Amino acid sequence: MPTIGIADTTFARYNMGAAAIDELKNSISAKLIRVTVPGIKDLPVASKKLLEEQNCDIVIALGMPGKQPQDKICAHEASQGIMMAQLMTNKHIIEVFVHEDEGKDDQELKFLMEQRSREHAQNVVKMLTRPEKMIQEAGTGQREGFADANPL
Amino acid sequence: MPTIGIADTTFARYNMGAAAIDELKNSISAKLIRVTVPGIKDLPVASKKLLEEQNCDIVIALGMPGKQPQDKICAHEASQGIMMAQLMTNKHIIEVFVHEDEGKDDQELKFLMEQRSREHAQNVVKMLTRPEKMIQEAGTGQREGFADANPL
Amino acid sequence: MPTIGIADTTFARYNMGAAAIDELKNSISAKLIRVTVPGIKDLPVASKKLLEEQNCDIVIALGMPGKQPQDKICAHEASQGIMMAQLMTNKHIIEVFVHEDEGKDDQELKFLMEQRSREHAQNVVKMLTRPEKMIQEAGTGQREGFADANPL
Amino acid sequence: MPTIGIADTTFARYNMGAAAIDELKNSISAKLIRVTVPGIKDLPVASKKLLEEQNCDIVIALGMPGKQPQDKICAHEASQGIMMAQLMTNKHIIEVFVHEDEGKDDQELKFLMEQRSREHAQNVVKMLTRPEKMIQEAGTGQREGFADANPL
Amino acid sequence: MPTIGIADTTFARYNMGAAAIDELKNSISAKLIRVTVPGIKDLPVASKKLLEEQNCDIVIALGMPGKQPQDKICAHEASQGIMMAQLMTNKHIIEVFVHEDEGKDDQELKFLMEQRSREHAQNVVKMLTRPEKMIQEAGTGQREGFADANPL
Numbered sequence: 001m002p003t004i005g006i007a008d009t010t011f012a013r014y015n016m017g018a019a020a021i022d023e024l025k026n027s028i029s030a031k032l033i034r035v036t037v038p039g040i041k042d043l044p045v046a047s048k049k050l051l052e053e054q055n056c057d058i059v060i061a062l063g064m065p066g067k068q069p070q071d072k073i074c075a076h077e078a079s080q081g082i083m084m085a086q087l088m089t090n091k092h093i094i095e096v097f098v099h100e101d102e103g104k105d106d107q108e109l110k111f112l113m114e115q116r117s118r119e120h121a122q123n124v125v126k127m128l129t130r131p132e133k134m135i136q137e138a139g140t141g142q143r144e145g146f147a148d149a150n151p152l
Numbered sequence: 153m154p155t156i157g158i159a160d161t162t163f164a165r166y167n168m169g170a171a172a173i174d175e176l177k178n179s180i181s182a183k184l185i186r187v188t189v190p191g192i193k194d195l196p197v198a199s200k201k202l203l204e205e206q207n208c209d210i211v212i213a214l215g216m217p218g219k220q221p222q223d224k225i226c227a228h229e230a231s232q233g234i235m236m237a238q239l240m241t242n243k244h245i246i247e248v249f250v251h252e253d254e255g256k257d258d259q260e261l262k263f264l265m266e267q268r269s270r271e272h273a274q275n276v277v278k279m280l281t282r283p284e285k286m287i288q289e290a291g292t293g294q295r296e297g298f299a300d301a302n303p304l
Numbered sequence: 305m306p307t308i309g310i311a312d313t314t315f316a317r318y319n320m321g322a323a324a325i326d327e328l329k330n331s332i333s334a335k336l337i338r339v340t341v342p343g344i345k346d347l348p349v350a351s352k353k354l355l356e357e358q359n360c361d362i363v364i365a366l367g368m369p370g371k372q373p374q375d376k377i378c379a380h381e382a383s384q385g386i387m388m389a390q391l392m393t394n395k396h397i398i399e400v401f402v403h404e405d406e407g408k409d410d411q412e413l414k415f416l417m418e419q420r421s422r423e424h425a426q427n428v429v430k431m432l433t434r435p436e437k438m439i440q441e442a443g444t445g446q447r448e449g450f451a452d453a454n455p456l
Numbered sequence: 457m458p459t460i461g462i463a464d465t466t467f468a469r470y471n472m473g474a475a476a477i478d479e480l481k482n483s484i485s486a487k488l489i490r491v492t493v494p495g496i497k498d499l500p501v502a503s504k505k506l507l508e509e510q511n512c513d514i515v516i517a518l519g520m521p522g523k524q525p526q527d528k529i530c531a532h533e534a535s536q537g538i539m540m541a542q543l544m545t546n547k548h549i550i551e552v553f554v555h556e557d558e559g560k561d562d563q564e565l566k567f568l569m570e571q572r573s574r575e576h577a578q579n580v581v582k583m584l585t586r587p588e589k590m591i592q593e594a595g596t597g598q599r600e601g602f603a604d605a606n607p608l
Numbered sequence: 609m610p611t612i613g614i615a616d617t618t619f620a621r622y623n624m625g626a627a628a629i630d631e632l633k634n635s636i637s638a639k640l641i642r643v644t645v646p647g648i649k650d651l652p653v654a655s656k657k658l659l660e661e662q663n664c665d666i667v668i669a670l671g672m673p674g675k676q677p678q679d680k681i682c683a684h685e686a687s688q689g690i691m692m693a694q695l696m697t698n699k700h701i702i703e704v705f706v707h708e709d710e711g712k713d714d715q716e717l718k719f720l721m722e723q724r725s726r727e728h729a730q731n732v733v734k735m736l737t738r739p740e741k742m743i744q745e746a747g748t749g750q751r752e753g754f755a756d757a758n759p760l
Contacts, residue, residue: 008290008291009290009291010286010289010290010291010292010293010294011294011295012290012291012293013292013293013301013302013303013304014303015290015292016290016291017287017290017291018290034287035283035286036286036287036289036290037279037286038246038272038275038286038294038296041231041235041247042244042246044235044238044239045235045238045239045242045243045244046244048242049242053242070251073228073231074231077235078235079345079377079378079381080232080235080381080384081235081236081239083345083381083382083385084235084236084239084385084388085239086348086349086385087348087349087385087388087389087392088239090349090352090353090356090357091349092341092350093349094342094346095345099374106304110304113304120342123342127341131340134314134340134341134342135321135339135340137340138313138316138319138320138322138340139312139313139316139317139318139319139320139321139322140314140317140319141314141315141317142314143315149317150317151318152317152410152414152417160594160595161594162593162595162596163598164597165596165597165606165607165608166595166607166608167594167595167596168594168595169591170594170595187587187590188591188593188594189583190550190576190579190600193535193539193551194548196539197539197546197547197548197549200543200546201546204546205546222555225528225535226535229532229535229536229539230539232539233539236539236543237543240543258608262608265608376681380685383649383681383682383685384688387649387652387653387685387686387688387689388689388692390652390653391652391653391689394656394657394660394661395653396645396650396653396654397653398646398650403678431645435643435644438644438646439625439642439643439644441618442616442618442620442623442625442644443616443617443618443621443622443623443625443626444618444621445618445619445621446619447619453621454621455621455622456622456717456718456721464746465746465747466745466746466747466749466750467749468747468749469747469748469749469757469758469760470747470759471746471747471748472746472747473743473747474747490743491739491742491743492742492743494731494742494752497691497703498700498702500691500694500695501699501700501701502700504695504698505698508698509698529680529687533684533687533688533691534691536688536691537691537692537694537695540691540692540695562760565760566760569760
């Protein structure tokens with residue numbers, strides 16, 4: 001049985017971790033370990049600790065970068081950290097970021113945060129249990145949250 | 153008893169380290185070790201030394217990036233360094249940066265530097281002593297310094 | 305017989321991995337191992353795992369960054385990760401990115417994704433089997449996908 | 457007796473290394489080891505070699521980024537390298553950069569390069585010999601080269 | 609006798625590696641090892657392999673970033689990789705980049721690519737054989753390719 005880590009933040013305006021956990025519970029028999037940190041820049045080391053100290057096989061890291069220019073820089077730094085944490089552990093961390101300005105209003109933002117969390121949780125499940133399914137979907141314009149793009 | 157490192161700078165225009173230490177002393181029984189460096193770009197290695205050479209369990213790194221464009225780049229470099237220091241040690245460094253242009257005047261800037269230092273010191277306490285409390289606050293729009301955001 | 309890794313994404317709108325594999329099969333006797341991940345930011349660790357856990361001699365990592373500003377940042381982060389993965393393994397990862405806005409329409413984009421994947425697959429073959437051929441082409445303005453540039 | 461490394465460049469238009477060395481000689485009894493490299497992007501590994509191969513306790517790295525946009529990117533890359541070199545060695549490298557466009561004319565630029573080199577040499581001395589003095593100056597708006605800022 | 613690595617690209621529009629090698633052969637008795645890769649982002653790991661697997665004492669890495677905005681980002685990523693490769697090996701990699709838009713026309717671009725390659729080859733020679741000569745030139749405004757700047 002795989003162990004899946006879920007890392008999210010108190011900064012986000014929606015409980016992305018709960019959405020991901022609900023989706024995972026409905027889709028896979030796995031041990032789930034959750035940790036919540038203040039902001040997205042705390043996610044990389046939290047994820048790495050889940051991978052190395054809690055023996056997680058994979059982590060899903062969820063956050064909502066704010067809409068200010070400085071928030072965009074923070075998101076970049078957090079993403080760089082998540083990238084490096086994966087390279088240091090040879091394990092995947094699926095980053096689920098929904099920028100606060102991606103939704104045209106609060107309702108769409110909430111929908112996106114819920115939907116993208118769930119669809120990436122499905123990616124985690126596929127990567128763990130059916131990697132050949134990923135190959136079948138190669139180049140098909142999959143999107144998480146919004147509608148898929150059309151393949152060329 | 154945990155050991156908490158506090159790193160701050162002589163560049164900042166307010167004694168953020170003192171504010172964090174005062175808050176920590178009122179909230180937790182811990183050994184506190186403080187170091188002060190010239191600027192924010194000296195904080196990452198100072199924090200890493202606190203974690204590795206002084207056996208701190210966590211570090212709070214406080215600084216005030218200046219308002220010039222070059223200062224913003226320095227802040228980005230410092231944040232990248234703090235990110236990497238965490239990944240190299242598997243320990244959290246809570247970054248508390250207040251940009252000099254975040255306050256509309258000196259009075260608000262001073263308030264922010266004091267308040268954000270204290271609120272992040274509370275995050276440190278929670279992460280050390282009650283991590284389950286962090287999970288309860290997941291997705292609730294917590295902010296440090298300014299008012300919290302409304303959850304969706 | 306060398307082992308070549310192929311990593312691509314479900315996000316891309318064209319099956320770049322299939323194009324690269326077809327080209328490789330026609331050009332070299334090698335063991336090919338393919339993995340598909342959700343997006344370009346998942347490529348670095350996927351490539352590193354191919355190099356280290358699957359003993360690949362080289363990896364070709366293919367992706368299509370989207371056209372939004374945020375997508376450009378993601379591409380930058382993915383490229384930084386691919387760079388670091390190479391430095392950590394002392395092996396080459398040939399990055400094949402076709403930005404969604406590189407083609408003036410869907411037809412040109414499709415052509416580019418097919419052509420660049422194939423030409424970089426040829427680079428992989430040359431690097432593995434005839435590195436002296438690369439030296440002969442030094443400074444000759446080689447391009448992958450579009451027409452070559454003229455040497456000075 | 458501490459060992460202090462001094463790294464500077466042939467690109468700079470003023471002998472910053474000489475200024476730092478003069479200041480150090482007047483302020484501390486230490487072994488000084490100097491190396492000069494072509495440009496600022498050669499400073500990080502030069503500094504790391506001073507720390508690891510010459511057993512320096514600290515390094516002061518001095519350079520003058522040019523005024524073109526590309527020079528600013530080089531300065532960013534150099535700073536990232538200096539950051540990483542510190543994290544890999546757990547030792548401080550005090551970065552002294554004076555951007556060529558910081559001075560309103562050649563005279564002010566020269567003054568800045570001399571003054572900032574000397575003031576950061578004093579920081580090196582303080583960090584080595586009186587770290588508690590740094591704590592006393594925490595949050596007091598210290599600046600190197602230009603006038604100090606007023607504390608809030 | 610030192611071993612010098614030369615890494616260049618097929619993307620460049622001028623044979624920079626040949627220019628560097630010609631200059632080195634006229635200036636120093638050394639073993640020269642050359643490798644050519646597709647583009648500048650392949651230079652960092654190629655250089656690191658020269659340093660670690662071919663026992664080079666130093667590497668000169670030559671490339672011509674293109675003139676498109678995306679090319680500038682690639683150059684930045686390549687430079688970050690070259691920086692990291694140096695820090696991981698404690699050896700210098702002299703980066704010789706000539707941006708395609710640095711020359712006002714093809715003739716000046718060709719001149720720059722030839723001249724900068726040769727002048728940096730001379731830097732390599734000086735760093736290997738007469739490091740004290742570098743110290744004598746500290747702060748004298750040395751430039752490679754274009755005319756030197758005037759010291760202050």
